[in-house]
Amino acid sequence: MAAATRKRWGMVIDQNRCIGCWTCAVGCKEMNNEPLGFWWNRVLTAAPGETTGESNSALANPASDNIDVPYGTYPNVEMAYLPVACQHCDDAPCVKVCPVGATFKQEDGSVLVDYERCIGCRYCMAACPYGIRVFNWGDPEQPVDFTVGYGKDYRVDGRLVFTPDRPRGVVEKCTLCVELIDEGTDPFCVQVCPVGARVFGDLADPNSEVAQLVDDGGTQLLPDLGTDPRIFYLPVDRERNV
Amino acid sequence: MATRVETPAPRTASFGRFGRGFLIAAGLLVLWGLSAWIYQLTQGLIVTGMRDIVSWGLYIFTFAFLVGLSAGGLIMASAAEAFGVKSLKPLARLGVLTAAACVLVAAMIIIPDLGKAQRIWEIFRYPNWSSPLVWDILIILVYFVFAVVDLTVMSKRGIARSERAKWIRILAYVGLPTAVLLHSITAWIFGLQISRPWWNTALMAPLFVTSAVLSGTALVALAALGARRFDRFGVTDETWRALAVLMATTIAIDLFLVACDYITILWGNVPRERAALDQVLPGGSWQAVFWLEWIVGGIVPFVIFVVPSLRRRGWVFGLASFLVLVGVYAFRIELVVGGMIRPLLHLPPGIALGSYRPGQSSFETVGVYHPTWVEYAIVTGVLVFLSLLIVLGYRWLRIGTRDEEIA
Numbered sequence: 228m229a230a231a232t233r234k235r236w237g238m239v240i241d242q243n244r245c246i247g248c249w250t251c252a253v254g255c256k257e258m259n260n261e262p263l264g265f266w267w268n269r270v271l272t273a274a275p276g277e278t279t280g281e282s283n284s285a286l287a288n289p290a291s292d293n294i295d296v297p298y299g300t301y302p303n304v305e306m307a308y309l310p311v312a313c314q315h316c317d318d319a320p321c322v323k324v325c326p327v328g329a330t331f332k333q334e335d336g337s338v339l340v341d342y343e344r345c346i347g348c349r350y351c352m353a354a355c356p357y358g359i360r361v362f363n364w365g366d367p368e369q370p371v372d373f374t375v376g377y378g379k380d381y382r383v384d385g386r387l388v389f390t391p392d393r394p395r396g397v398v399e400k401c402t403l404c405v406e407l408i409d410e411g412t413d414p415f416c417v418q419v420c421p422v423g424a425r426v427f428g429d430l431a432d433p434n435s436e437v438a439q440l441v442d443d444g445g446t447q448l449l450p451d452l453g454t455d456p457r458i459f460y461l462p463v464d465r466e467r468n469v
Numbered sequence: 470m471a472t473r474v475e476t477p478a479p480r481t482a483s484f485g486r487f488g489r490g491f492l493i494a495a496g497l498l499v500l501w502g503l504s505a506w507i508y509q510l511t512q513g514l515i516v517t518g519m520r521d522i523v524s525w526g527l528y529i530f531t532f533a534f535l536v537g538l539s540a541g542g543l544i545m546a547s548a549a550e551a552f553g554v555k556s557l558k559p560l561a562r563l564g565v566l567t568a569a570a571c572v573l574v575a576a577m578i579i580i581p582d583l584g585k586a587q588r589i590w591e592i593f594r595y596p597n598w599s600s601p602l603v604w605d606i607l608i609i610l611v612y613f614v615f616a617v618v619d620l621t622v623m624s625k626r627g628i629a630r631s632e633r634a635k636w637i638r639i640l641a642y643v644g645l646p647t648a649v650l651l652h653s654i655t656a657w658i659f660g661l662q663i664s665r666p667w668w669n670t671a672l673m674a675p676l677f678v679t680s681a682v683l684s685g686t687a688l689v690a691l692a693a694l695g696a697r698r699f700d701r702f703g704v705t706d707e708t709w710r711a712l713a714v715l716m717a718t719t720i721a722i723d724l725f726l727v728a729c730d731y732i733t734i735l736w737g738n739v740p741r742e743r744a745a746l747d748q749v750l751p752g753g754s755w756q757a758v759f760w761l762e763w764i765v766g767g768i769v770p771f772v773i774f775v776v777p778s779l780r781r782r783g784w785v786f787g788l789a790s791f792l793v794l795v796g797v798y799a800f801r802i803e804l805v806v807g808g809m810i811r812p813l814l815h816l817p818p819g820i821a822l823g824s825y826r827p828g829q830s831s832f833e834t835v836g837v838y839h840p841t842w843v844e845y846a847i848v849t850g851v852l853v854f855l856s857l858l859i860v861l862g863y864r865w866l867r868i869g870t871r872d873e874e875i876a
Contacts, residue, residue: 345584360521364519
């Protein structure tokens with residue numbers, strides 16, 4: 228494939244639109260048959276400036292461990308939602324630390340884990356700044372006794388990057404729904420979002436919606452770490468929301 | 470002890486009643502650890518206290534600790550040779566023996582930490598050279614081979630005295646940088662991680678090298694005390710003094726480096742760095758490791774080593790050496806837990822733990838870690854196996870024999 232036509236998959240999440248319903252997180256669980264206690268995708272309750280660095284999470288400590296509790300003291304309270312899954316970093320710390328190359332970065336952008344290569348050392352979990360990786364501590368516990376979602380193994384260049392029946396002792400995470408992207412459809416979290424807060428597309432194409440939204444002021448999560456995520460956020464715009 | 474009468478043959482003929490008791494008890498503990506590991510293999514790491522926030526626990530504390538322990542002996546032996554520190558030379562063979570045993574056991578303790586231990590060979594088949602873990606596995610292998618070669622040169626019969634001395638000196642010059650590299654690389658496993666503010670300090674390698682020399686020396690001191698008690702192993706007052714000076718100095722440097730880290734974070738007051746540190750400082754949920762590191766394993770042994778009337782008593786010296794080990798282990802806990810317990814994105818509901826707990830949330834914003842009996846059993850088994858290796862190695866290699874008598 229020529230360099231000019233190579234895709235650079237990316238996503239924009241508009242925090243102005245997100246209503247904190249967790250449909251993307253639950254949809255993700257279903258699509259990927261995630262066992263109990265696994266969440267590849269979570270909707271965090273954040274202070275509005277989280278992604279712009281204005282209110283670093285540690286500066287504005289949450290008042291509660293529960294979701295939907297605003298930041299600040301009444302009447303000066305504010306709140307935003309921050310859906311977080313794998314950021315598919317271009318300079319991914321997890322890819323750098325994996326001793327066996329089980330975690331790898333595809334040319335078009337998704338960071339994937341080879342279920343058959345991973346030795347379960349969990350170095351990638353220590354290296355990930357976003358805390359998005361999950362480990363198969365034991366045998367998977369499922370709420371129902373049948374497989375839901377995509378439902379079959381998926382391989383990229385012969386490497387097993389998704390399986391609904393996960394083996395014990397390996398690390399896994401969001402695949403950006405590589406199996407759906409390869410079919411030409413959007414990742415499932417994008418498809419199920421009821422308010423269109425998620426836009427997926429080719430960042431290399433300047434005319435794509437996703438590239439234009441990034442140009443409009445897309446910010447990355449923890450940008451000072453230089454991981455260069457492929458997931459961008461449109462932070463809460465106070466002018467627009469008044 | 471310098472004027473002992475030489476009767477090596479009967480001395481090593483039998484372990485005696487106490488020795489046999491030790492061997493049986495140790496064997497049972499090793500078996501217990503082994504069964505715990507087999508149990509863990511059948512169930513997965515779910516039987517440990519680790520989960521997705523604190524995803525490294527007792528195994529990794531112990532790994533970092535054992536790698537450190539392996540330093541002292543070899544650095545001491547090499548430094549004695551390379552810098553001509555005569556008072557430490559009598560401990561050279563004991564030192565290299567503990568180095569070889571510790572690094573072997575350090576490599577062992579990684580295995581139960583792996584989710585897929587049967588795939589460990591992939592590190593050699595598909596090494597990813599940007600991973601500090603790959604560098605570490607390689608340097609551990611190199612270090613182990615080096616220690617075995619060094620030990621062989623020191624103990625093998627039938628080598629001419631001048632020849633042996635020449636080789637020991639050459640090996641000493643190689644050994645020092647190898648040991649420093651081993652501890653630096655182990656430090657970089659943690660120190661290079663941008664996602665963990667508490668780890669991401671350039672001081673990590675100097676800290677590991679210092680605490681390695683400290684804890685390794687303490688282990689050699691304990692081994693020498695044991696050998697003196699049960700095998701009339703002769704150690705002169707001058708040697709004890711040198712050990713005390715070495716440990717007091719490294720305690721001071723070690724605590725100084727940790728204090729430098731504290732002051733940098735406290736003064737800078739960058740929230741994400743403060744948040745990690747606060748967990749391990751007084752008032753935090755893991756403050757016990759602070760007191761163990763600074764008081765029990767820091768100031769107390771320091772005072773013992775610098776006050777001659779205290780350190781001259783064998784049992785006090787032994788106690789202080791043991792406390793040093795406690796302090797250095799506490800530092801390993803402080804390091805790993807402090808780095809992991811407080812995720813960088815500290816937002817509700819937090820991180821899913823990766824296991825199902827009926828009636829409880831799957832999420833936590835701050836990690837909790839309580840090691841389980843399986844982890845304690847495996848770590849105990851491995852540590853007891855280490856003591857077995859040292860005791861048996863001591864006998865097989867006739868470490869109790871004076872250097873002049875080997876040839």
